[in-house]
Amino acid sequence: MKKFLTLTTLLAISTSALAGFNGSNNEPAKAVNTIAQAKKAAENTPVTLTGNITRQIDSDEFLFKDATGEIKIDVEDHAWQNQNITPKDKITIYGKVDQDSQGPASIDVDRIQKR
Structure with a gap:
């Protein structure tokens, strides 16, 4: 009887360890690679964009340009990672789309990599 209870308990524990959400949309969002795509993307969509910073707007806001906009x-x-970046430097930025209801989309940058 003790073996049966032990086996039943182990079976119940192992089954719950394998449980989890298995929805139909469990794929991670794919990063967009152009500004044109980013402007149409949903809030918090990952982005990986390559281009140049063209100018500074204020202390932490800049304009970024690629071939699409x-x-x-x-x-x-x-995010700067102790790098000095000029408008001539080709960079890749990694971040997420910020869809502002008050204006156009922008990008919250997590990391910058100089090319």
Whole structure:
């Protein structure tokens, strides 16, 4: 009887360890690669964009340009990774789309990589 209870308990525990959400939309969102795509993307869509910062708007906001357009980016201090970037430098930015109901989309930048 003890073996049966032990086996039943182990079976119940192992079954619950395998449980989890298995919805139809469990794929991670794919990163968009152009500004044109980013402007149409949903809030928090990952982005990987390559281009140039064209000018500074204020302390942490800049205009970023690629072959498909221009978009405002918001860059926190940690994203620079101690790199000095000029408008001539080709860079890749990694971040997420910020769809503002008050205006056009922008990008919240998590990391910048100089090319």
